[in-house]
Amino acid sequence: MYNDLSYLEKDALKELFNLSMGRAANTMNEIFSKNIELSIPECIILPREEILKLHNINSTTITSVSQTFFSSTGDEGIGFLVFPQVNLERLVYFMTKEADLNPDSKEIQKEVITEFGNLILNACMGTIANLTMIDFKFNLAEFYEGELNKLVDFDRVKSDFETVLVIYVDYKIENENIEGYLLFMLNWSLIDYFINEVMKTI
Template sequence: MPDIVLNELERDALTELVNIGVSRAAASLRKMVGGEVLLSVPSIEVIGHGRAATLIREREGGELVAVWQDFAGAFRGRALLIFPQANSLELVRAVVGEAMPAEEVADMEQEALAETGNVILNSCLATMANMLQGSLTMSLPQVMRGHGGELLGTSELSPEEGLVLFLYINFSVRDRSIRGYIAMVMDLPSLGALKQLVGDFIDRVMRDEVEHGA
């Protein structure tokens, strides 16, 4: 699979695209929570399902919560926003407010997580697709719980067929520090299509720099 591996320039470009996407997501979340929201994606890796599950398991010993959406178009797969359970409750409290009783927070957890995941995943993927001059459609958000391997598995992809575009993501919501992960599970043709789009994007940027520099 050497042709699927992202080189350093492609990884940097993709990281920048995703950071623009999460910046837009932060602006949307700021309206939801009525306070400061900071999001950043410090690193991106393309790894196998098993390695992605191991990375999460090494960092997070307990149960995880994920919001997932399938996407199709210029490239296809499943996008997941993954949190440790404790972080997800922190995020829900930041969204619904401190004054709400604990039992009501629990009742709203599913809805608040789905809406937050929808905002972040849609912003990331829509920004990526737009800047790569492609288009994507996305399914409605679903919430599930489990461990790394369970969350990353899909009915359509076997571990041999797909790779995971794995992004660490740092949140600061209402002064709460919340960590999480974005995973995009794609088959090899889709990852190849994404790599090609990123390469075309880099070519356009470099061409523009040359033209403006001249």
């Protein structure tokens, strides 16, 4: 099931989320008065139990903002914006170095990633809604700091979210490159619906 996506389907998903990133970056540029570029080099789909094998976030402290969403198709899922802690610290530094703020402050880090999370997750779901004609409702964003395995733990997150859409996000801020991730934890039927609807638009 997880290896059945064609090259065209993978490319369509990547293009879809690149549209979202462009929209989010434009908003961020206005809010933060920074030259921010966002791009998607890769999208992959994994079974939930393999998420811990992801390079760079499986053995380190991560920070995340998540939102649970509900679709008009009757499905639901969770979107996570995830940074390895060291990457978040670099991100916050480049966002605050010209301001009278301490980039090491946990509260500042929380504010920055929450703002990024709201903008990026909403941009992604808004683009999906526009292209697929699916309506979404959202719960309030939740902040998390800790280990990745606890973030996606079956005791913490619904067990029927068996599929994870992993989106690698490259952030370019003032010519500095920082890597983060988007994780959408879904059931397979919703992934399949996304793909079918996206393919109709190309």
